[in-house]
Amino acid sequence: MTTQPDVTVRPATPTDRPTIERLWLLFRHDLSEFGGQLPSPDGTFRRERLEAAFSGDADWAAYLFTVGERPVGFAFVRAVGQPTRVLNSFFVVRGVRRTGIGLWAVREVVARHPGAWEIAFQENNAKAVRFWRRVAEELAPGEWGEERRPVPERPDLAPDNWISFRYPNP
Template identity: 50%
Template sequence: MTHQWQGQHPLIVRPAREGDRVPLERLWLIFRHEMSRWTGALPDPDGSYRSERLLLSLSSPSWAAWLLTAGDHPIGFCLTRAMDTPVRIVTSFFVVIPARRAGAGTALLRGVVTADPGTWSVAYQDANAAAARFWTKVASAYDPHHSLERRRVPGKPDLPPDCWVTFRVPPDQRGADQ
């Protein structure tokens, strides 16, 4: 049975559990396919995409995976790394198309960053206009003094630089309404 997004299901943001591996892997394929618009990456011979970030987020103590659900429907994820450093990094962030521009992405990010207030950073490509708008908006909401910096992509001189936005989430945001 196919379900349509109409915003009627409660949004739940939570750390991923072992039982979330399959839905995360399926969402990951959609995410990587969508990102291929900017990266030019082709699927591997078996039809999958590189997934080391997803695997690390489920196995490494310095990484974390978060799942966004609408009721019992998985609709997004956030992968983070450097969780044991002063600046935590959002390394992958995804919400399915029907749930975009309805507050789902903002709810997902809020759930992640308020669980661990402090300094956060994320990279995106300027060509991804929707990502540029989203990350600038949420960084401004948390930190009016956020920073933007363009950095070359390591080992990929043919790619345009990533735009890194860094923002601080104050400790009083911990446990904010999600």
């Protein structure tokens, strides 16, 4: 059994946007290691998902993770009103990784949107591979699947791995 870490997972508000924008840069920087993406000339990275999460579209939900008053991560969920939700973006700052906060946060986010879920990650990111397989096994023991899918409209990129499960597990 996982003990609750000292973390709050809550829906992000418009006033949280500047904080999440700064966390977004850290997230995209971490991911650039696995896809070779470089920042734009102004030092930022692509932000379509960030924009969508704060667009007001009811099919998106953004969450902020905090320890006390300190931001430690975020999650974006898309397809909230669809039969299968997608954990579109998930990030925990390095200073709290391997403390249980990531697992706790993903459990909290998924529990807010019961049903079928999909999560994509890159196979060459060994830490993400271990983390997401552990998440799937903890949330849907023995009842999850994994497959590789091409990245739409990006034949230059390696296929993503997709984990799928149902929560709560019937």
